[in-house]
Amino acid sequence: MPSNQELVDATETLVRTHVLPIDDEFDGDVEAAGGEELRGRLQALARTAGLLTPHGPVDLGGLGLNMGERAPVFEAAGYSLFGPMALNVNAPDEGNIHLLDHVASATQRERYLRPLVAGEWRSAFAMTEPAPGAGSDPGALLTRAVKVAGGWLITGRKRFITGADGAGFLIIMARTSGEPDTPGGATMFLAPSGANGITLVRHLSTMDRSMLGGHCDLTFDDVFVSDDDVLGEVDQGFAYAQVRLGPARMTHVMRWTGAAQRAHEVAVCYATQRKMFGSRLSDLGMAQQMIADNEIDLAATRALLREACAELDAGERASKATSIAKTFSAEALNRVADRSVQLCGGLGISRDLPVAKIARELRPFRIYDGPSEVHRWSLAKRAARQYGQSESPR
Template identity: 50%
Template sequence: MTFSDLPPETEELRQRTRRFIRETVIGAEPAPGGRLDQATRDRLRTAAKEAGVFAPLVPREYGGQGLSPAHWSPVLQEAGYSPIGPSVLNCMAPDEGNMHMLHLIATEEQKKRYLAPLAAGDVRSCFGMTEPHPGAGSDPAALRTTAVRADGGWIVDGHKRFTSGAIGAAFCIVMARTPAVDGAPEGATMFLVDLTNPGIRVGEAIHTVDRAIDGGHPHLYLEDCFVPDDAVLGEVGLGFRYAQVRLGPARLTHCMRWLGLARRAHDIALDRAARRELFGGPIDTLGLAQHLIAESVIDIETSDAIITKTAALLHGDPKAGSAMSSVAKVHCSEAVFRVIDRAIQICGGDGVSDGLPLAQYLNEVRPFRIYDGSNETHRWAIARRASAARGAAVRAGEPYRGDALISQGGNA
């Protein structure tokens, strides 16, 4: 992995992160299928702070490295080379996305109360959007959690599920439907809800195949949950707009972290293919293995390229970047899975055993095709945008090529 065009300061951070992950973090990884324990995480986070690699995306005024969004990818790929790397470096979902949104839209008092301890790694957080059917899931407009005005605040009622990170979190950013009130439109509103609030309760865990996200993916119940007016994050009724501030970059940072893990899997496969002999020579001299290796290189490089393009768009044209993040999410989530699956194939029986971590890597990345909106939903949105863009171009005077081909007797 080479990033010759990075600013010197960013390249130094990437190199420090690379060394820290390989020399300090990898040796502390839990066995395949296990979870990072609190004591080990705290020890590694202290070491990360001392190494100057902690909280790479967090602004410097909150103790982070202040990395520019345009340069997130090289550093997050290095962090993602270990499945526990992002958690150790405090750049893992959902905290990373929550910190990004809090920095952009929270009040100064909210930043002091919620962003500062989150950036320091003193607390964890969660994001309450997904609900049981027929509530919000791939379709956020189906939101059923409600918040109504009360004296001095709001009463929130609802049921969330797949609330990633909720077990042990200090607070949740809850999305709730609100009526038109005090000049604000009917819509969705975000609320900062402390998990010590008696009206909110972490419910039963949902057991999934992934292990990297601290705090699991449990149910969350809000029953007559009172929050004061200063718990509103942003403006009342604009929650869906603010969600895009979080979701577009969050999809992309998932791609960055998991691409780092795909590179790790590919390196494991390359090492095995170079050392192990089959039919009179190393595996990497066999055509079938070379095909698998080449396909993985293609998947890694195309993923890297689309991440870079999307990051540039998010930085310069957030609306276009958010749309492109759907393309990146679909491509990268499937490409990363293919890379790890090929690595398993190259490693044979060991690949599906707990002697290597590859099978657990597959478990970690498989849910990404569902999390942050299913790939099918993103494909639907991508197709709609493509059709709408072409329709607008035709209405603006561009030729309708289908008619042109038919009139010329050509083949469609």
């Protein structure tokens, strides 16, 4: 087994040699760059280098990296927008691998997890719904699953399902008991994406272009799922979602830190070479402040990430730590990208430099996996419970 640093070094070599040139040529547009064909080609290179699915379970061909070990490897992959896809650590597959490794039955591991770890399939996680259904508030879940002989019939609609087009299977969250806005009552189901009754209605046109399979609207019309494809226990879906969400938020931070780091490096390189007002741009005070603030935001992001990963690796739920790290990082990394664009001036909004596409792709991170405002609301409620019971403020 290679050391963690050896994996980081090998990832950097793979990404900078083989992945970045394609990423830059096609301005981070994965479909224009080749889509599934490109994924297969890049993952073949990663497989040869011993880098494919480094977080996957060892018994199914992965390297079994824990959260702390993943961080520098995923960041190195994220230096290119296509790097996570090359290593098979992209969302939503990365989070689904983590979930299935913890929850799937032995049969489900062979049927669904093994081909996912091998890169033979992609997957999607179908929870988000159009209003008034589940989104930032999963308890508003409207999609229903009704028990029938030998299985369940699922009916409902999902929206913003990343990677759904071309996925080998879906993990579907559906209500099996209770009503919206009541605790519990959700169940996870595994279904081949081509199952009868699943319809891909459309791709939502979004500002980001690096996610293979797009962001899709799906409908489920009496989709039959056998009892064998219930993931975990019935009515425990919300609990299992927590198994996935905390780690998945942190792996998003890892990948986007790599992208922001690249934007920063490009901007600083430009600033040291650009002459204006009789000196280098990097010698001007306002430019130096932006460069220094980028360094601070990147360092703080990594520090909060390490703390959250340590809690997760210790077996803790780490809800507070992951909310803090996700919220701060989503905003801090966007600041890094935005300052990088500003430092590069006109070239910063052009395709001549990669900072514009990085800023474009990073912006949605403040929304998905919980908008910053929802995390702040949750953190404030937690603080009120913890500190609001004292007799009087001191």
